[in-house]
Amino acid sequence: MEECYRVTQVHRDRYMVKNGTEELYCVLTGSLRYREEYPVVGDYVEITVNPYGDSLIRSILPRRTAFYRPDRGGHADGFAKNLQVQPLVANIDYVFIITSLNHDFSLNRIARYASMAAAGGAVPVAVLTKADQCPDVEEMEKKTAELSSQLRAAAVSAYTGFGLERLQEYFTPGTTIALLGSSGAGKSTLINTLAGREIMRTGGIREDDSKGRHTTTHREMIEINGVFFIDTPGLRELGMIAAEEGISGTFSDIADLISQCAFSDCTHGNEPGCAVRRALEDGSLTSERWKMYLRLERENRWNKITKNEMMMNMAMNRRKMKEQRKGR
Numbered sequence: 001m002e003e004c005y006r007v008t009q010v011h012r013d014r015y016m017v018k019n020g021t022e023e024l025y026c027v028l029t030g031s032l033r034y035r036e037e038y039p040v041v042g043d044y045v046e047i048t049v050n051p052y053g054d055s056l057i058r059s060i061l062p063r064r065t066a067f068y069r070p071d072r073g074g075h076a077d078g079f080a081k082n083l084q085v086q087p088l089v090a091n092i093d094y095v096f097i098i099t100s101l102n103h104d105f106s107l108n109r110i111a112r113y114a115s116m117a118a119a120g121g122a123v124p125v126a127v128l129t130k131a132d133q134c135p136d137v138e139e140m141e142k143k144t145a146e147l148s149s150q151l152r153a154a155a156v157s158a159y160t161g162f163g164l165e166r167l168q169e170y171f172t173p174g175t176t177i178a179l180l181g182s183s184g185a186g187k188s189t190l191i192n193t194l195a196g197r198e199i200m201r202t203g204g205i206r207e208d209d210s211k212g213r214h215t216t217t218h219r220e221m222i223e224i225n226g227v228f229f230i231d232t233p234g235l236r237e238l239g240m241i242a243a244e245e246g247i248s249g250t251f252s253d254i255a256d257l258i259s260q261c262a263f264s265d266c267t268h269g270n271e272p273g274c275a276v277r278r279a280l281e282d283g284s285l286t287s288e289r290w291k292m293y294l295r296l297e298r299e300n301r302w303n304k305i306t307k308n309e310m311m312m313n314m315a316m317n318r319r320k321m322k323e324q325r326k327g328r
């Protein structure tokens, strides 16, 4: 009997799938393994139910949207290509970028996550938590929304209930929401508040740096009143690396300008016919936005270099260890 299920958990080589209230463990068919097609949380899969043991995932249905692992350029070419197209979660409608309105707040990080979300086809929503700890909530929300026309922003407080009603529009049954945010941002508290009960364990926060401890218990996709929330370790481990494609999505205005520069390798310095400089001069591009674009681009490049260096260091260490073993 073949039926359509949704992947709720991914383990080393077993998958938890769910259909309504029925939950099953599955393994992959040989042909999926052969083609290296692996399901991710949120995927819809066709399975053959085995009442006596693990059921069998026969195929993965086409993904409507996905959130992709950020660009890992800098690795060997073939490897990098694989990583670039590797989805972390699938079939999500919204990505909630959860950032607390205390000193951990970073417009840069929100812009980066928003780029990645949009690149995979989902709508990014910046959920600014702990509004009760911030004196100028409206200002922060405005600044956030101004990052990109694709981005929405809502400041909330799970403690006072402030702003929570603004999230209601996302909670129509059948909607899937991926949660992104650093540890301590308030993901679990928000989910528990919405659910009206403790679904995820919340943790205290270290006073010194406002970074939380990793306290969320390992549940990858949970359903609250027909809405699916995805919170996977994969999403949690996301570094601050943004896909270049995503950056040019959020900064599509700047990408347009750059394409209009007279020289294709324009550095936007003193070249004649530089569309970026023209826009900066006539005020259609603010220097603030341009600087933010440059910073993101620089960090992206920096990440690549350090990744590359890291690989080289690892190779060197392996060689050293081998030599030491031989020496002994």
Ligand SMILES: Nc1nc2c(ncn2[C@@H]2O[C@H](COP(=O)(O)OP(=O)(O)OP(=O)(O)O)[C@@H](O)[C@H]2O)c(=O)[nH]1
Residues within 6 Å of the ligand: 129, 130, 131, 132, 133, 156, 157, 158, 159, 160, 181, 182, 183, 184, 185, 186, 187, 188, 189, 190, 201, 202, 203, 204, 205, 212, 213, 214, 215, 216
């Ligand atoms: N002032 C204030 N504190 C909050 C709010 N929401 C959560 N917190 C506190 O922030 C800390 C971290 O919250 P969590 O919900 O555990 O954060 P998390 O993002 O799930 O963290 P991890 O599970 O580590 O990823 C806890 O001490 C919460 O009590 C809020 O709206 N206002």
Ligand SMILES: [Zn+2]
Residues within 6 Å of the ligand: 258, 261, 262, 266, 267, 268, 269, 271, 273, 274, 275, 276, 277
């Ligand atoms: Zn230029």
